[in-house]
Amino acid sequence: MAESILIKKKTKKEKENSRSTKGEIVFNFFNMAFFALITFICIFPFYYLFVNTISNNDLSSRGMVIFLPKGIHFTNYLQVLRLEGLGRAAIISLSRTLIGTILTVFGCALLGFIFTQKQMWGRKFWYRFVVITMYFNAGIIPWFIIMMNLKLTNNFLAYILPAVIQPFFVILVKTYIESIPAAIQESAELDGAGTMTVFFKIIMPLSKPILATITVFAAVNQWNSFIDTLFLMTDSKLYTLQFVLYRYMNQLSSLANIIRGSQGGSSISASIANMQTPTSVRMTVSMIIITPIILVYPIFQRFFVKGIIMGAVKG
Amino acid sequence: MSLLSNSAVEKNMDLAPAPLKKEKVKMKKGLQLFLIALPFLILVFVFSYLPLYGWSYAFFNFRPGIPLSQSEFVGFQWFKSIISNPTQTAEVMRVMKNTLAISALGVITSVLPVTFAIFLTEIKASWYKRIVQVLTTLPNFISWVLVYSVAFAIFSTNNGLLNHVLTDLGIIDTGVNYLASDNHTWLSMCMWNVWKTLGWSAIMYLAAITNIDPELYEAAKVDGAGRFRRIWHITVPGLMSTYFVLLLLQIANFINNGMEQYYVFQNAINKDHIEVLDLYVYNIGMLGTNFSFATAISMLKSIVSVFLLFFANKMSKILRGESII
Structure with missing residues (x-):
């Protein structure tokens, strides 16, 4: 009698465990997927800028470059420095x-x-x-x-x-x-x-x-x-x-003028497809500004965290 | 370490018999320390206290180019005109409405970082947590100009990613200019702010969660509490004090939304709903040359923020028995 109760209890508990694990797996899956989505939203814009700056400017301006770079070239970075x-x-x-x-x-x-x-x-x-x-x-x-x-x-x-x-x-x-x-x-x-x-x-x-x-x-x-x-x-x-x-x-019009000015007598011969456009210039300059932060940031992230927590204790 | 402190004590005792000399040395040391600090204190005075002198411009009819001494003294005319001049009253009311609405949305969305932290903690894989944390804090460290550049790349009419995708899918025929539009300006400003600060603001709560006694969770588990009940009865109460402090600070800053974000996102079309106090002051003072009126608004704003800060501090003292400043 006593034994059978004990056995019954055990099986019931096991059942509960397995059920909760199942629910847990579903929850964990959706939770992780949810954070993957948030992370994607935070990071994708930077990635998008990056692939467009190294892609064929003509394809890029027609919106053909979204995930993978096409017609990789680095003339944007060289040209922009001449602005x-x-x-x-x-x-x-x-x-x-x-x-x-x-x-x-x-x-x-x-x-x-x-x-x-x-x-x-x-x-x-x-x-x-x-x-x-x-x-x-x-x-x-x-x-x-x-x-x-x-x-x-x-x-x-x-x-x-x-x-x-x-x-x-x-x-x-x-x-x-x-x-x-x-x-x-x-x-x-x-x-x-x-x-x-x-x-x-x-x-x-x-x-x-x-x-x-x-x-x-x-x-x-x-x-x-x-x-x-x-x-x-x-x-x-x-x-x-x-x-x-x-x-x-x-100042889009003045930017177009600046670009024309920098290309007059240019010794870097960019093919027509890779000519600078206002969009390419904006994206390339943005990348130049973001790069130092992206480079130092993962190294220093723990310092940031420490800093804000210390500040919080005091504040 | 103990060796060091021992020798220090011994030497201190050697000096003890000459208290007068010691006092003099102390005075000299105090003066010397003060002199080292002085250049920095002067910088603080010049850049943080001296601008108070600029308040005097609010009482003159100042025009750039003419020195203050030759400007006409008008007393409280600019302050009165906020109430007595109907067009100016309407302008200030519009700007206040924008300011308060955007701040209120900020207060409402302040629960998002808490939720973010709670659910991130539920993930067991620590490598996954770390990657999410590092990548979601990145937007906090780029400037608003760059945020605008990102917004431009994705939402602009001609070359924006969203318009390309939507037209390719046949959902829209012609490009929609999401940035030069006055639909949901408050909400979109609030969402950009969330995008930029969500991961960063969550750090504080993540730290607070790690400070909660793990035994509480163990005990709750033994009592049969499921995941959500544990979150609701242990994690949420454990975060309340941190949340409360940050909320009060937010209230103290209710009319200081800064101007950088709104300045870069503003254009002729959304101007009516994007102009918050700080931006308005810039627009009328620096661009519109109504310098004295801008100074008057600036001055009122500073005074109101000090009152808000005292209010928030008082609330904190009453409710928590601790001040926030």
């Missing part, structure tokens, strides 16, 4: 990213470090002074007025100076340095190290993970920045790649 102003824009974008990132990381790291030093004059006050700017700003037009009065319009420094101190980065660095045992710094100071020596020789090497995080954040911000060019720069010598791309998309 007037594009090379210069690339140099501006690269230099603002390089200089801006170095200064931002240095400034935010140093300030974050100083805010961990209890002896600093009015430490709490100055810390709040910096952090409040994250939540409050005077508005874009007043900001523009000041930039104008400071002669920072049509000035490369306008890309760099306002970005040096970013309160969010300062908070991240400060929080991180606070987790480093104070004894390390104290012993170095007793050995005669000054503030800057401690910062460079001890604090910076110990805070590599957070410095990597803010480096990537700062570089992406600089590379993607668009509004500052729009407001402050009328001199085309200071246009960035982002801004040039925007202009290419909105």
